[in-house]
Amino acid sequence: MKRPGLQSRWLCVPGALWIGVFLLAPLLCVVAVSFFSTGSYGEIQRPLTAEHYARFVGFGALGWDALYPFIIARSIFLAAASTGLCLLLALPMAFFIASLPTRWKSAALTLVTIPLWTNLLIRTYAWQILLSGTPFYPGAVAVFVGLVCDYLPFLVLPLYASVEKIDWTLAEAAQDLGAARWNTFQHAIWPQMRPGAVAGIVLVFVPATGQFVIPDLLGGAKTVLLGNVIQQQFGPSQNWPFGSALATIAMLLVLMGLWLYARAAKNDREATLL
Amino acid sequence: MDAVGLVRRFGDVIALDHVSLSIGRGEFFSLLGPSGCGKTTFLRIVAGLDAPDEGTLVIGGQDALPIPAHRRAVNTVFQSYALFPHMNVEENVAFGLRMKRVPRAEIQTRVRRALDLTQITELAARKPHQISGGQKQRVALARALINEPEVLLLDEPLGALDVKLRRELQQELHALQRRLGITFIHVTHDQDEALGLSDRIAVMNAGRAVQVGSANEIYEKPRNRFVAQFVGGCNLIDATRRETHIAHASFGELRVERELPSEKVTLAIRPERILLGRTAANRFDACVVDTTYTGAETQLVLRIGNATLKAVTINNAGATPIRIGETIPVNIPPEALLVLED
Numbered sequence: 153m154k155r156p157g158l159q160s161r162w163l164c165v166p167g168a169l170w171i172g173v174f175l176l177a178p179l180l181c182v183v184a185v186s187f188f189s190t191g192s193y194g195e196i197q198r199p200l201t202a203e204h205y206a207r208f209v210g211f212g213a214l215g216w217d218a219l220y221p222f223i224i225a226r227s228i229f230l231a232a233a234s235t236g237l238c239l240l241l242a243l244p245m246a247f248f249i250a251s252l253p254t255r256w257k258s259a260a261l262t263l264v265t266i267p268l269w270t271n272l273l274i275r276t277y278a279w280q281i282l283l284s285g286t287p288f289y290p291g292a293v294a295v296f297v298g299l300v301c302d303y304l305p306f307l308v309l310p311l312y313a314s315v316e317k318i319d320w321t322l323a324e325a326a327q328d329l330g331a332a333r334w335n336t337f338q339h340a341i342w343p344q345m346r347p348g349a350v351a352g353i354v355l356v357f358v359p360a361t362g363q364f365v366i367p368d369l370l371g372g373a374k375t376v377l378l379g380n381v382i383q384q385q386f387g388p389s390q391n392w393p394f395g396s397a398l399a400t401i402a403m404l405l406v407l408m409g410l411w412l413y414a415r416a417a418k419n420d421r422e423a424t425l426l
Numbered sequence: 427m428d429a430v431g432l433v434r435r436f437g438d439v440i441a442l443d444h445v446s447l448s449i450g451r452g453e454f455f456s457l458l459g460p461s462g463c464g465k466t467t468f469l470r471i472v473a474g475l476d477a478p479d480e481g482t483l484v485i486g487g488q489d490a491l492p493i494p495a496h497r498r499a500v501n502t503v504f505q506s507y508a509l510f511p512h513m514n515v516e517e518n519v520a521f522g523l524r525m526k527r528v529p530r531a532e533i534q535t536r537v538r539r540a541l542d543l544t545q546i547t548e549l550a551a552r553k554p555h556q557i558s559g560g561q562k563q564r565v566a567l568a569r570a571l572i573n574e575p576e577v578l579l580l581d582e583p584l585g586a587l588d589v590k591l592r593r594e595l596q597q598e599l600h601a602l603q604r605r606l607g608i609t610f611i612h613v614t615h616d617q618d619e620a621l622g623l624s625d626r627i628a629v630m631n632a633g634r635a636v637q638v639g640s641a642n643e644i645y646e647k648p649r650n651r652f653v654a655q656f657v658g659g660c661n662l663i664d665a666t667r668r669e670t671h672i673a674h675a676s677f678g679e680l681r682v683e684r685e686l687p688s689e690k691v692t693l694a695i696r697p698e699r700i701l702l703g704r705t706a707a708n709r710f711d712a713c714v715v716d717t718t719y720t721g722a723e724t725q726l727v728l729r730i731g732n733a734t735l736k737a738v739t740i741n742n743a744g745a746t747p748i749r750i751g752e753t754i755p756v757n758i759p760p761e762a763l764l765v766l767e768d
Contacts, residue, residue, distance in 0.1 A: 324475050325508035327495040329573065330525035336496075339521070343512040 179403075186396035194390030204397035220381070224402065227378035230367070231360035234299040238307045238356050239349070241300065246311035250318075264308050267301060275301065276369045283370070290372025298366040303359070307352035314348025350413075358406055378402055427472070427577055427609065432481035434467050441467040442478065443633035449577075449626075452607045454600070456620040458644075459630035460656065465613045466505075468630075469579050472611065474498045486576050496525070501570035502579040505586075507562045509554040515565050516541070516550040522573040540572040543602070560591045567599075571606070580612040584619065596623060617657050621645065629653045645696075650767045654694045661700075661735045662766075663693040671760075677731025681707045683760040692766040697725070699762035700737040702748075708758040712737075714750055724748065728756060 186204055188196045208220045249260045267275060279298050283289035288297070318341060326340035342349075364379025378398065385395030427449045434442040442464045449455045457465040470476035471483065474495030483490045490498060501522070509518050519540050523533045541547045544564040549557055554565070563583060570578055583599070584592045600623050603610050614620050620627050621641040628638045629652070637649045648654035651662060665673035667686040672679055673693060682693065712728035712735070719741075726737045726748065737756065739748065748754065 319508070321504055321506055321508040322510060324495075325502070325504055325510070326521070326525075327475065328473055328500075328502045329522035329569065330496045331521075332494075332496050332525075335525055340510065343510070 182396045183400050185393050186400050188393045190391050190393050194392065196392055204394045205401070207394065208397055208401060220398070223376055223381055224378050224405065226375065227361050227363075227402075228405065230295070230299075230377065231357050231363070234296060234303065234360050235307075235353055235357045237296060237300050238304050239353065241304060242307040242311050242352065245308050246315045249308075249312050250315040261309070261312065264305050268305055272302060272365060273369075276366050280369055290370060292371065294370040295367050298370045299360060299363065302363075302366060303356040306355040307349075310348040310352040310355070311345065312348075314345045318344045354410065357409075361402060361406055427486070427611075428482075428484040429468070429472070430482045430484075432468065432471060432478045432483065434464075434471065434476065434478050440633045442471070444481070445630075445633070445635050446481075447628055447635060447638065449609060449611060451576075451609055454603050454610045454612065454623055454625045456612045456614060456624035456627045457630055458614055458617060458620040458627050458657070460615055463630040464633040465630050466581055469502070469581055469611065469613050472577065473500050473502050473579055475502075499573075499576040500579060501573050501575040501577075502581065503563075503566045503570050503583045505581040505583070507554075507566040509562055509565055509569070511554050514551050514553050515546060515557070518554070518565055519568045519572055521569060526573075536572055540568040543571065544568040559587055560595065563587065563595060567602075571602075571608070575608065577609045577611060580610060582614055583612070585614070585616075592619075599623065621657070629657060631656070648694065648764065648766065651692060651694075654764065654766060659697055659736055660694045661697065663695070663733065663735075665691050665693055667691060675733065677733045678710060680758060680763065681760040682763045682765065684763070684765050686765060692768065694764040694766055695735075695758060695762055697736040697738045699759060700728075700735060701757040701759060702737065702739055703755055706757050707760055710756055710758070711753050712756045714748055714752045714754060717748060717750055728754075730756070 185196055187200045187202065189199060189201050189203070191197045210216045210218045210221065245264070249257060249264075252260055270278075276298055279294065279301070280289065283294050283297065288294045322340040322344070323336050326336040331339060362379045362382070364377050364383055367375055367377050368380065382395050382398050382402075385391045385398065389395075427447075429445060429447045429449075432442050432445045433440070445464070445468060447455075447468075457468060459465050467476060471478050472485070472490075474490070474493065477491065485498070485500065490500075510521065513521070516537055520533050520537050523536060528536070538547070541550060544567050546561060546564045546568065549561060549565070554562060557565070566583070580599075584595055587595065596619060599610075612620075612623065621644070624641055626638060626640055627644050628635045629644060630636060631652050637644060637653045639647070644653065644657055648657060648660070654660040654662065663675050663680070665675040665680065667689050668674045668679065670685055671682055673682055673686060673691060674680075675693070680693065710730045712730045714726055715729050715734070716727040718725040721741070723741055724739050724747075726739065728735045728737055739745065
């Protein structure tokens with residue numbers, strides 16, 4: 153018997169082609185470029201070398217300096233902190249929107265997405281103006297305001313979708329079996345939301361690690377982040393191979409983080425009591 | 427367990443209308459009624475998942491209403507089972523004890539015992555989506571019973587199962603209840619289930635407990651039209667009082683053993699109490715309008731005058747088949763005629 157799955161496999165060909173040509177191939181180029189040397193005028197040339205990775209780890213002309221790992225750590229911290237902040241705000245929002253009567257739901261969801269209709273730069277400049285009179289600008293608070301404003305919708309939408317589908321009798325069952333509020337949430341509600349939360353966290357965390365416009369404009373350019381450095385390498389510094397090496401490392405770190413999370417989640421699901 | 431004057435309104439709808447029920451320790455008590463009669467609302471209030479607008483609830487001598495659901499000694503087997511999908515059978519069953527911070531070793535032994543009791547030991551490592559409806563039902567039961575509640579609530583526990591499995595589990599449920607001596611409050615719209623399992627039954631309609639009594643009382647002495655018709659089939663006969671024991675129906679005089687309380691009365695008789703072909707008091711000639719053969723018995727629709735009555739006859743060996751259009755003598759025994767309140 154012919155499985156319907158075999159035929160529908162062809163349906164993903166256009167998408168796969170698109171991803172292959174416009175995403176995977178350039179990505180491989182980036183990885184490849186990171187192993188070439190840089191000429192004095194920024195040419196990408198032979199011989200193949202690992203010097204850019206050595207430079208990242210801190211072995212430069214001036215001896216050892218952990219500048220770049222430090223920048224990456226700072227970027228990841230900033231991304232994690234803004235993801236956490238978004239999650240804290242998005243959780244109650246998702247529950248609130250799901251509790252609204254049907255006709256208000258779509259209105260609320262539209263409100264959530266409205267910031268996305270405006271260009272990121274314009275939004276960020278708007279925050280600059282709005283916050284300029286306050287002690288928060290320029291500084292970390294302003295950066296977080298900008299980041300959260302930028303990424304919140306990406307967490308609210310998938311979370312809302314999973315809250316909508318929650319089977320509340322499970323919460324009642326948990327209560328019935330002796331679970332107080334927090335336990336009910338932890339054991340009966342959160343597991344149902346986890347897929348949505350993971351999707352949202354990935355959507356926020358990954359782009360936030362590469363973010364540089366908002367920290368630049370709202371942080372007063374005092375903090376150098378991964379995004380800034382990479383942008384510098386491809387722009388003013390004309391050192392594409394080093395920029396590529398940085399991008400590759402950042403990507404590997406993010407992938408590793410996601411992999412660790414996925415493994416932890418899987419273990420968690422498979423853990424048995426006895 | 428004592429519930430007194432429980433009232434629960436949802437907007438303009440009264441889900442519970444002054445329901446008072448007294449349920450003894452170790453009793454198998456059923457709430458029987460059509461959907462929307464308030465029986466599930468009652469259960470949710472006992473479980474603490476809903477609160478009444480008026481009334482009191484005492485469980486084990488203690489006012490239960492201020493006690494939140496998670497601290498009541500009451501557990502529920504939900505209609506949809508409500509098993510935690512991300513936990514396996516064992517974890518589901520252990521959940522209540524984990525919440526009570528029972529030591530691990532004790533949880534293990536009690537989980538084993540509960541799984542044995544409900545005969546699902548071999549399913550311990552499965553996830554809810556990997557087991558059948560009947561098995562889910564057992565898991566839900568084990569998960570509730572492991573907490574050793576004072577009262578176990580069962581919300582249409584067998585509703586989603588096919589008939590054969592249902593009968594099997596009914597018997598098991600009955601045996602389990604006898605063995606454990608826990609008070610069971612069981613909600614169902616299936617009268618056979620209620621009659622077969624329960625020590626006592628409360629028939630509910632439109633938010634009220636219409637009649638409370640043993641299966642036998644409910645069936646043999648229904649108080650009003652609703653109970654008579656909802657529990658088992660019943661023929662209703664409108665009549666007027668002629669003498670204390672003689673009623674006048676549209677098709678003739680009926681002698682009634684019980685005393686007739688008022689001028690206008692509603693009499694009721696179960697189909698199986700109408701006797702065919704006998705001669706005694708209340709003898710009539712009936713025309714057979716329709717017959718339905720169901721194997722063990724044949725259901726008849728009879729016409730006496732302008733009244734239509736249902737009757738039933740057991741298909742004994744050698745019983746002469748009854749044909750449509752035939753006129754047969756029937757007897758409505760005076761002692762089988764019930765006098766209803768409305």
